[in-house]
Amino acid sequence: MDGNRRWARERGVHEAAGHAAGVDAIRPIVERAQQRGVKILSVFAFSRENWQRARGEVDTLLSLLDAAIADYTPDLVRQGVRVQLLGRQDELATSTRESIEEALRATAAGSAMTLNVAFNYSGRCEIVDAARRCLADGLSIDQIDEDALASRLYTPQPSELDLLIRTGGDQRVSNFLLWQAAYAEFYFTDRYWPDFDPAAFDTALAEYARRSRRFGR
Template structure:
């Protein structure tokens, strides 16, 4: 019996964030280039989105390309950008068919013009869709995001639009790129690495973290269900005691 049938719908996370790690190692094991691994990873994205849609999960955020990834060899970066364009182009029709809305977080002004154009086109075309929101973190890092939010808040104070004493956690959240998205309740990282790599540092404050050894191209629906089942086994206390939760 699939793990899916054991999941409790009322206890599913509204937002799942995923670090899609292991494409390069997966390709290397097969004697292929890292780019081959990235291409193969697209299948895993489709599987997860399909599973999330079936379960009516509201948001999936995928860490697609970090600000640090610009330091990778130019050949790999160029191939990743080309893959991004081709994937968005080919998947837009599927997004429309499945009522998926695309959004993006990150410094997209640093992206090649064609990549940015395709992203904006897809975002606009899917903007009225009301099902799953696919949130791509591209040219993104949490430290960049938090720094950018601090600058915005400082500018508001400078322009007398905000009093310093009024700044609180909500102020910061409202100035992040995820201002209109609920914080992730579950973060999944594949490939066996045990870190969050500058990903949604503010938003993951109370998220449950799930790490698995599966390399991203091998991550399929059952793997996703396993992560959700593990999430449902956790006791989420938010600073309270177990006894308080039982009252």
């Protein structure tokens, strides 16, 4: 979900307005994803590197998260969407962690689609944490293989990523789902995230459908 700040600057409004517009853009994409039969949708909301931004901007992002959880959770429950958090929850403030945990509990029975929200997330940290879980579970060196690591990632469901969509014009992964994206197809668009609407999502899916996936073969 890249380009919120640039979207705001080009319109001469405060960066907070860009982040708010970015939050608003999530809902229609989730709805369209359901309509298109997507079973797992992952969004990159806040990286561990984002803590290095200005304190005011970080506070804005955290308050937007709390507001989005309160506003959006009832709709997700009705839609049968299960929310999962990807990231280090233990590093978050107690109030934020409690809001997230409440959303996870409220949507736990959802079976129509899974919405993975990457918050305080790092792809490298996810792999490190999976390795630590292997050690904590008492696995020997010989027992630590791809399956052992994959089963201990933040994503408990099948973790292979089909399509990675990057908005905002940059063409890089930015430490997102590094393990899961091993054989993913990439789609880059110059559109900023607040302007990435269901029609743009459909365009990305159409491009994906035209590709022939070889999985390294």
